[in-house]
Amino acid sequence: MIGGLFIYNHKGEILISRIYRDDIARNAVDAFRVNVIHARSQIRSPVTNIARTSFFHLKKSNIWITAVTRQNVNAAMVFEMLHKTLALMTSYFGKVSEEAIKSNFVLIYELLDEILDFGYPQKTDSGILKTFITQQGIKTTYASQSAEEQTKITNQVTGQIGWRREGIKYRRNELFLDVLENVNLLMNAQGKVLSAHVSGRVVMRSYLSGMPECKFGMNDKIITDTKDKETTSDVVAKKKNAGIAIDDCTFHQCVKLSKFETERSISFIPPDGEFELMRYRTTKDISFPFRIIPLVREIGKTKMEIKVVLKSNYRPALLGQKIEVKIPTPQTTAGVNLFCNKGRSKFKSSDNAVVWRIKRMAGLKEAQLTAEIELLPSTENRKWQRPPISMNFEVPYAPSGLKVRYLKVFEPKLNYSDHETVKWVRYIGRSGLYETRS
């Protein structure tokens, strides 16, 4: 298991050092500094073995956080733990910086005491830890806590629902669902899709009282598929509300996975506040919000014309935003004349590209840009390897076609019903790597 955990600043000075196991000597602190932080070369692996001691390290802004071991530990677990530790620190005192770490070192030592015991990860959920480790040190001296309160804390820490504390109360029960998707596309000049996928996340912010049991439903095809085998009526039903095919999804630890496996239902008791309910990936039937049609004409040796047509491909009522098209130009570009019928465009010589920005664009519209490019005559007879045209955007729908069908809330003990809960759903589709070859 993990033998120790160190935090350094960018110079390699130690800020926090907590040793959990006897097989790690203090000189491990220096070994890592000398061999990794002070090494001039680029990091070639996030795991470094120095004299039979393995160092798992990651760098965030100017801070190095390192876990040390001399055993055959679960490497994925160590990195998950390090990332969660960073997230925990962020939730306690905001940005993780050298100054913040120094200011909170007592708090950090306390947290490290709870996060790991003898190198075994124990608890990394901020919700529960905040009930008994607070920024002002311990909330109150323990003498003033009632016995009831104390057992309540320990039950929560070790309980089944370790991510939520009991006794949360809101005047207004409210929840927000954000479906956030990144569309990735590689298309060739003829409009053929070479590769495409959507990676999406469902992020939930819940402000609900008590211990609410939630059930989340979406238009996932597998759900209808697995429920019953192909019957004629099913085929009809499927056509009616064709669900989307999700390639794979992962869930927050609050989701009862065995229930998902057997019944394909997503049920959970949510943590309080914001968390990522699920992540998913789809590759089929993606509705691409934009299509780019490039036309490149080389007019002689020193002139070239690039025409780009941008088509928006969603319902006319919707508005796409923050649209940016980046059109690479040859290295030898001397000057560019630009004409566009929408938005603004300019040539960025530092990037060797024309950047075309459109603030808003409604669905089923078209915009066009023409770039006349003057080239320096070059002696080199090398062909210009036309890099792809890339773009960024944000649209208010889910390109994968995912729809939230329902999110039901049951709180068996408190007196509020599903109807009284205010629910908000929002869809945002953003560009991932969205490229069209020219």
Add this chain to the structure above:
Amino acid sequence: MSMNFNAFRDGGVGKMGGKMSDSKYFNTQKKGEIYELKAELNSDKKEKKKEAVKKVIASMTVGKDVSALFTDVTMCMQTDNLELKKLVYLYLINYAKTQPDLAILAVNTFVKDCEDPNPLIRALAVRTMGCIRVEKITEYLCEPLRKCLKDEDPYVRKTAAVCVAKLHDISAARVEDQGFLETLGELLCDSNPMVVANAVAAISEILDTNPNAAKQVNIDTPTVNKLLTALNECTEWGQIFILDSLNNYSPRDEKECISICERITPRLAHANAAVVLSAVKVLMKLMDQINNTEFVQMLQKKLAPPLVTLLSAEAEIQYVALRNINLVVQKRPDILKHEIKAFFVKYNDPIYVKLEKLDIMIRLAAQTNIAQVLAELKEYATEVDVDFVRKAVRAIGRCAIKVEPSAEKCVTTLLELIQTKVNYVVQEAIVVIKDIFRKYPNKYETIISTLCENLDSLDEPEARAAMIWIVGEYAERIDNADEILQSFLDGFHDENTQVQLQLLTAIVKLFLKKPQETQELVQKVLSLATQDSDNPDLRDRGYIYWRLLSTDPAAAKEVVLAEKPLISEETDLIEPTLLDELICHISSLASVYHKPPSAFVEGRVPVRKIQVNRNADDAAETDPHIEEDDRAEYNETEETGAPQEEVGGGDLLIGDLLSLDYPAPTPAQQPVNNANQAQPVADLLGDIFGGMDLGGGAPVAAPVASSPMDLFSLSAPTTYVAPPQVILPAARAKGLEVSATFARRNKGIFIDLTFANKTMMAMSGFAIQLNKNSFGLSPGAPLAVNSPVLPGVSATTSLSIVTTGPVMKMDPLLKVQMAMKNDIDVFYFECLVPAYVLFVEEGSMERNLFPQMWREIPDEKEKQFQLPFTKKSQDQVEAVLAANNVFVVATRQGGDGEHLIYTSVKFTNGIWVLGELRLPAGAPPSLALKTQTVAAIAEVHSAICTILAD
């Protein structure tokens, strides 16, 4: 320690609401600070005390020695401020070992805290107590721990469960004696999932280090069922512990395998990558035992998406995932065969992710996807990172060899890359083209002329060798082959061996093909190889060719120009037994390094093999394939750190003493092993001394346990101490003569050393280290020698030895290999530890237990000895034995004035040896010894002989 404290001076104002920032504690102080802190710690004001403790902790963090404040800090322990208490505990964990006598002062508070009404305090106390590795404290830990294991509060129980593992790490025997293993086993049925998870983690760790514990606690079928139920309710970390523990369980039949698989598959959708990978590990392992192909295929289908999803995690996790996917793909290529696109490199990927992705792309390349793969690879070959570009070029060559229809395209791509004239791209391309030529003879030779254009730019041996091979192989088609080879020959002696060998062969080939023009050339190269070279390989090859050519040119042709065997399509495959072992370690460090754990973890018993259909010849067989990179650590005299173990060569796990019942390794192997151990160490140690700058703080003068001259030895029987013997003669150690004797004092083992300086210069910088040995003996403190030792002077010291070091069975059992270092050199030697120093004070067996145990031991584990005649009376014998921890359990008067003494002895590692000593009147005594661990008998016999000698 070369810390730069200045950086901490710039601590500014914190941003916590109105409260003064804690960062001020990092501001480093002036000289008298220790005294100031002392005063503050003893202040009456609580706030001031707390501030002072914070300052102490900050100093401790940056590596300052604040152990001098031990008493003062410990005094702050009895407080009702939890924050302060935690800080004091933190301090205790760090320094208790340096001040064991003072640490005992803390025991009372711990014991009191373990009774506190607040469960958080109880847990804190038991958690901290387990971290204090001081024997005396451990003694007091047992009772509170027992209570906490049965505490009503789950938080306390889960902490106590881990504490058992801590205690086991300090003293395995105590855990077994106190029956903690059974209690831990009971916790597996606890109602609280976190308690179950921690218990299973603790049990797995204990079983890993101590297979004997399996008798008392084991993971069997009903337990596994309970664990699988708990799996659904645990925290993410608990799920990992449970899944990893399942890895050591082998189901009875296929039905059980399938049912376990079914219960585990839901974990594949967990957001925590470690949970997913641990589930993958269990599934991959169980799949091997399932014959139901339909089910296996269904499982394979389910495995692919989660593995691909791991690639959207954080870069470091992606890296771990990719290293594991590499194993999965080699074991079951079908799983990911349609997912190659997921492994296409992204522009922003860190380099380590890019390289791993590339590796997997090559493995997944097939006819269906080759066009895409090639397009990608070509793209990569124009990137910036040299290693990555090289690997991409190499990958193109591999594709050509693997997917025959694509070969032509690959070759064209490679030629295009050669045209770029980027030096390392060209060289890499030539290396792979050589392989393509071998795979497809007489197909692409037209490109040779293009290759020859780049002769001058080749500066790497591998590329040069490849080019020379091509020239030699196709000498008949290259008009100026002789000129080209001649040009290489001019700088023959400056070439790398690889190039020299290749050049020799190529010229011989050329000669066999065009004998007329090249006679001079071949003679030149043969004489260069045989007469002017120091390299035996090169000389031998030269002589063989020479003789072949001179005796039978036809035979030479047959040998040198023989048809070459086909080259394999897949390269870099992991050897199958190792692959199977690594599959059992998915997600762990072993899978990241692609090495078995024994290659980088020391002192561990090889993991029990669960793989059913694989043979049992595990670590020993796979080890030679592993690149050796272990470096021993050394403990310098100046260091205050924990004593280190092992001199090196630790990879040969011969099995520890606990498994002595198993047949010992064959004697033929033994000397070889020993030789191996000593050899590589010398250089490695040199490296460590020179390379690592780990200078410690000021030298700490450890209290030298003076070797007492026993004035009363005549009147009362005392513990036997052999006269010092020279263990390292001056001739072998560049003028340092070391003599030593082992002794048992104050319930501990000591080695009394005398260093005699027989050189003309002062010596200093003494350090000692013990290799792994049968009883885990290792230095308990740094070696304290009053150095420098002046010429002609001797220095004596006494080094305490602990028995918590790494264990490896030696032959003879009591042999210990040592390394001694001074400022001149490092010396290796070995000596035999007398068995009597290993007899513990608690070796007196209860009277009623003795006959029972005596009966339990089978008769074949008994040995009889005749002892030499002793003048001692029966009482004297008893007294002498007792003084040496050979305890008299009972005595009996036999017939003919014979006197029988029943004795018991316990070794430091818990082995009991029972004895029956017969003292007949007027005849030499005889001795019968009985024990479960037969190997110990001979040692006890010789020890008793020594003790009783007049």
